[in-house]
Amino acid sequence: MSGRKIGDVILELQNISLRFGGVKALTDISFDVREHEVRAIIGPNGAGKSSMLNVINGVYHPQEGRINFRGEERRKMEPHMAATQGIARTFQNIALFKGMTVLDNVMTGRNTKMKANFLEQAIRIGRAGREEMEHRKKVEEVIDFLEIQHIRKTPVGRLPYGLQKRVELARALAAEPSMLLLDEPMAGMNVEEKQDMCRFILDVNDQFGTTIVLIEHDMAVVMDISDRVVVLDYGKKIGDGTPDEVRNNPEVISAYLGVSH
Amino acid sequence: MQFFIEVLVAGLLSGVLYSLVALGFVLIYKASGVFNFAQGAMVFFAALFFVGFTEVLPRWTGLPVGSSAVFWLAMPLAFFCMVLLAMATERFVLRSLVNQPPITLFMATIGLTYLVEGIAQGVWGANVRGLDLGIEDMPIQWVMDSVGIGVSQFDVFAAGLAAVLVTVLALAFQYTKTGRALRAVADDHQAALSIGIPLQTIWVIVWSVAGFVALVAGLIWGARNGVQFALTFTALKALPVLILGGFTSIPGAILGGLIIGSSEKLAEVYLGEYVGGGIDSWFPYVLALFVLLVRPHGLFGEKHIDRV
Amino acid sequence: MFYREAGQFKTSYAADQQVFPIRQDRIAIVLLLAVAFFVVPVFASEYWMKGIIIPFLIFALAALGLNILTGYAGQLSLGSAAFMAVGAYAAFNFMLRIDGMPLIVAFALGGLSAALVGIAFGLPSLRIKGFYLAVATLAAQFFVVWLLTKVGWFSDNSSSGVITTQAMQIFGYKFETAASKYLLVLSIVVSMAMLAKNMVRGSIGRAWMAVRDMDVAAEVIGIRIMHTKLIAFAVSSFYCGVAGALYAFAYIGTVEPEGFNLDLSFKILFMIIIGGVGSIMGSFLGAAFIVLLPILLDVLVQEFLTSIFPASINSNLQLIVFGGLIIFFLIVEPHGLARLWQIAKEKLRLWPFPH
Numbered sequence: 001m002s003g004r005k006i007g008d009v010i011l012e013l014q015n016i017s018l019r020f021g022g023v024k025a026l027t028d029i030s031f032d033v034r035e036h037e038v039r040a041i042i043g044p045n046g047a048g049k050s051s052m053l054n055v056i057n058g059v060y061h062p063q064e065g066r067i068n069f070r071g072e073e074r075r076k077m078e079p080h081m082a083a084t085q086g087i088a089r090t091f092q093n094i095a096l097f098k099g100m101t102v103l104d105n106v107m108t109g110r111n112t113k114m115k116a117n118f119l120e121q122a123i124r125i126g127r128a129g130r131e132e133m134e135h136r137k138k139v140e141e142v143i144d145f146l147e148i149q150h151i152r153k154t155p156v157g158r159l160p161y162g163l164q165k166r167v168e169l170a171r172a173l174a175a176e177p178s179m180l181l182l183d184e185p186m187a188g189m190n191v192e193e194k195q196d197m198c199r200f201i202l203d204v205n206d207q208f209g210t211t212i213v214l215i216e217h218d219m220a221v222v223m224d225i226s227d228r229v230v231v232l233d234y235g236k237k238i239g240d241g242t243p244d245e246v247r248n249n250p251e252v253i254s255a256y257l258g259v260s261h
Numbered sequence: 262m263q264f265f266i267e268v269l270v271a272g273l274l275s276g277v278l279y280s281l282v283a284l285g286f287v288l289i290y291k292a293s294g295v296f297n298f299a300q301g302a303m304v305f306f307a308a309l310f311f312v313g314f315t316e317v318l319p320r321w322t323g324l325p326v327g328s329s330a331v332f333w334l335a336m337p338l339a340f341f342c343m344v345l346l347a348m349a350t351e352r353f354v355l356r357s358l359v360n361q362p363p364i365t366l367f368m369a370t371i372g373l374t375y376l377v378e379g380i381a382q383g384v385w386g387a388n389v390r391g392l393d394l395g396i397e398d399m400p401i402q403w404v405m406d407s408v409g410i411g412v413s414q415f416d417v418f419a420a421g422l423a424a425v426l427v428t429v430l431a432l433a434f435q436y437t438k439t440g441r442a443l444r445a446v447a448d449d450h451q452a453a454l455s456i457g458i459p460l461q462t463i464w465v466i467v468w469s470v471a472g473f474v475a476l477v478a479g480l481i482w483g484a485r486n487g488v489q490f491a492l493t494f495t496a497l498k499a500l501p502v503l504i505l506g507g508f509t510s511i512p513g514a515i516l517g518g519l520i521i522g523s524s525e526k527l528a529e530v531y532l533g534e535y536v537g538g539g540i541d542s543w544f545p546y547v548l549a550l551f552v553l554l555v556r557p558h559g560l561f562g563e564k565h566i567d568r569v
Numbered sequence: 570m571f572y573r574e575a576g577q578f579k580t581s582y583a584a585d586q587q588v589f590p591i592r593q594d595r596i597a598i599v600l601l602l603a604v605a606f607f608v609v610p611v612f613a614s615e616y617w618m619k620g621i622i623i624p625f626l627i628f629a630l631a632a633l634g635l636n637i638l639t640g641y642a643g644q645l646s647l648g649s650a651a652f653m654a655v656g657a658y659a660a661f662n663f664m665l666r667i668d669g670m671p672l673i674v675a676f677a678l679g680g681l682s683a684a685l686v687g688i689a690f691g692l693p694s695l696r697i698k699g700f701y702l703a704v705a706t707l708a709a710q711f712f713v714v715w716l717l718t719k720v721g722w723f724s725d726n727s728s729s730g731v732i733t734t735q736a737m738q739i740f741g742y743k744f745e746t747a748a749s750k751y752l753l754v755l756s757i758v759v760s761m762a763m764l765a766k767n768m769v770r771g772s773i774g775r776a777w778m779a780v781r782d783m784d785v786a787a788e789v790i791g792i793r794i795m796h797t798k799l800i801a802f803a804v805s806s807f808y809c810g811v812a813g814a815l816y817a818f819a820y821i822g823t824v825e826p827e828g829f830n831l832d833l834s835f836k837i838l839f840m841i842i843i844g845g846v847g848s849i850m851g852s853f854l855g856a857a858f859i860v861l862l863p864i865l866l867d868v869l870v871q872e873f874l875t876s877i878f879p880a881s882i883n884s885n886l887q888l889i890v891f892g893g894l895i896i897f898f899l900i901v902e903p904h905g906l907a908r909l910w911q912i913a914k915e916k917l918r919l920w921p922f923p924h
Contacts (some may be wrong), residue, residue, distance in 0.1 A: 079789045083791025089789060090633050097786070099782050100778050104778070107772070107775055108792070111776060116771075118804070121768050121772065123767065127769060134771075353896075361899070361903070372895025374892065379889035403705070501704065546712070547702065547707075548703055553693060554697070
């Protein structure tokens with residue numbers, strides 16, 4: 001459970017439906033997210049969880065429904081808009097820029113905050129040079145926070161999976177987001193790495209008050225750190241509430257375990 | 262009106278030639294996922310080797326120059342060289358670049374283009390040569406007489422040959438065991454390997470078949486325009502054809518070729534006079550560009566949905 | 570033992586982010602520039618300066634341009650020669666039609682014209698990717714060459730579009746000797762290379778690489794794809810345009826549109842493949858390689874091989890060697906000479922120890 005005081009609703013999804021050709025990924029989904037909380041989205045494989053995150057930050061555009069973020073209601077989100085409004089995310093299959101170092105990857109997270117244009121950067125005197133230094137400082141704070149100083153000059157392609165996930169988190173944090181969307185941040189990690197990742201996520205929520213929406217399969221983690229949980233199955237919502245409420249919901253149980261005949 | 266039809270028909274028939282080159286592209290792309298920029302060079306290579314053999318065979322075998330015996334001997338010899346080329350390409354280029362991104366393979370085929378040209382000319386010299394297939398580039402008499410339109414019998418012959426080739430290939434892909442294997446490989450290399458399809462053999466087969474198509478294309482083009490270096494770059498026009506027809510569709514290559522061939526000729530004749538001519542150097546590409554703007558994956562191409 | 574970093578600690582981010590953080594590198598580059606500016610013009614022969622070093626610098630600039638577009642931003646372009654042509658012809662026209670046009674301004678305007686054309690042909694890249702984009706750039710290549718040939722205005726109504734560039738002079742000083750031309754070209758190329766290096770390590774460079782590596786993720790973190798791609802096209806074409814202007818004014822003197830054909834575009838592409846995509850130094854290494862290779866082959870053929878092979882082997886040998894080398898580099902070291910150089914430096918850091 002997070003120690004932060006949970007605020008008002010900052011994100012509301014109303015009747016979201018998403019289709020790819022004939023395949024219905026999401027059907028009539030509605031739920032909300034409160035500021036400063038840790039909201040988990042769970043469900044069996046193929047339930048539409050990643051698609052849900054993609055709708056929230058604009059990678060997919062729903063055919064029906066509305067998204068209300070910070071009071072502004074929209075039919076759909078655009079990725080760039082989501083980024084400038086303070087939504088950052090990580091991906092299920094790590095979306096790092098393989099050709100760059102860790103430092104450069106995390107620096108790209110600061111891109112929306114850099115004001116100097118490319119001509120100023122070419123000459124690199126004055127505003128452009130100063131900005132690079134200022135943002136480098138901020139990035140180093142994030143790198144410190146996630147304990148990846150020792151690999152900052154390593155090309156990300158060479159890093160082990162667990163560290164790559166951490167770098168992706170660093171890149172998302174570098175943008176100083178108010179809401180963080182995490183898509184299976186602990187997938188493929190061993191127990192120690194999971195503990196570290198949990199610690200980081202809770203620290204982020206604690207220290208910076210960042211709202212967290214996360215998709216996770218590890219039930220122990222979900223029950224432990226979330227304030228509220230949404231459960232999806234075959235693109236529909238079948239549960240919404242605190243971890244305890246959801247744990248005892250018969251529909252949720254049958255979705256995961258199957259109904260005995 | 263008559264003139265328009267003549268130009269249109271001539272364009273359609275020249276489009277058939279583009280289709281032949283595009284066909285080679287499609288075969289290779291379908292089966293090995295490689296965008297073979299060197300296809301045009303292969304056409305040149307095939308034509309040059311064929312002509313070279315027709316020149317050299319009389320000396321080796323004592324057969325009379327220009328006889329049909331020489332002609333029919335030169336064909337399999339030239340094809341054999343295409344097979345050798347296919348094997349060398351598979352062994353030294355494809356195998357070494359197996360896991361590289363498509364763009365790397367594409368750039369390798371650009372290098373291959375230069376290599377193939379250099380070898381062909383190195384062996385046979387760089388003189389322009391004529392190629393005589395025994396069919397005159399004259400209007401067909403009865404068409405002229407009945408509807409008053411001049412249609413070259415050479416063009417018709419070429420179109421007919423291409424039609425036969427395409428039909429045979431399409432049928433082979435659909436109904437033979439090898440054709441099925443080729444389609445499997447095109448779909449998913451790993452899966453094909455896991456059911457025991459010998460990937461490397463398939464690639465040699467495909468590149469050889471593409472080589473055969475290149476040979477046919479080379480013979481027709483060479484007879485039309487002479488066998489020369491410029492053939493390589495004229496064959497670049499097959500690229501807009503592929504954009505229209507899609508990279509993986511045999512009927513698409515035909516349709517695309519016909520559209521490009523006819524539009525290019527029509528544009529040159531009707532628009533060219535206002536701007537000084539020479540439009541055909543860029544028209545197909547600009548046409549392809551506009552098509553791409555509307556449909557970024559070509560007219561018949563497949564759309565990729567990136568899973569994030 | 571010479572190339573050790575031991576003891577060179579960085580105490581500020583500024584120090585860490587220098588272009589040449591290792592002291593030995595800094596010394597080397599200062600020496601190199603000193604030799605280039607002071608030693609070469611005095612001691613190099615005219616043949617070398619005019620026939621080898623000046624074209625090397627000009628092609629390095631063009632390769633730099635293409636590297637920005639294809640190497641850093643990941644947009645494959647087969648039309649770089651067309652942008653060189655625009656630069657050359659634009660500079661020529663500005664000098665011709667505006668009295669008292671300063672030379673450097675004409676070059677810059679040539680670059681800007683090329684940049685505008687680059688943006689125009691770069692617009693499709695917002696929808697089109699990969700090979701498809703390559704075909705679109707081919708459209709640019711063929712169309713531009715055709716336009717410059719057909720529309721007489723561009724070449725002051727000379728037949729087949731041939732132009733002879735004006736003599737170069739700045740504030741009355743005439744650039745007539747090979748040494749003076751060399752120094753002019755060197756100054757322009759070195760300054761533009763520095764600007765490129767700054768861009769590439771700034772946020773625009775990171776944005777380019779992000780778009781190249783995974784544009785969906787780049788969009789998600791707030792990078793404006795359209796903006797980034799168009800800037801890449803603009804900057805790249807500017808560099809090619811200036812290179813084209815230098816090509817016409819400081820190297821060949823008389824050019825025609827056909828001289829900026831597809832073959833030249835391929836040559837520049839080969840330079841960045843062999844030299845190293847995504848590397849400033851790679852552009853220089855690749856240009857040097859491609860400029861020097863034909864000369865080397867010529868010498869080889871003349872000295873050793875004429876006895877064995879017929880004369881026609883020479884020009885074909887070039888084709889074979891180029892083609893073969895491209896394939897070789899793509900297989901063995903896809904990151905080109907620049908990576909080999911890096912590996913050599915890393916080995917040097919350990920020398921005389923093996924690891």
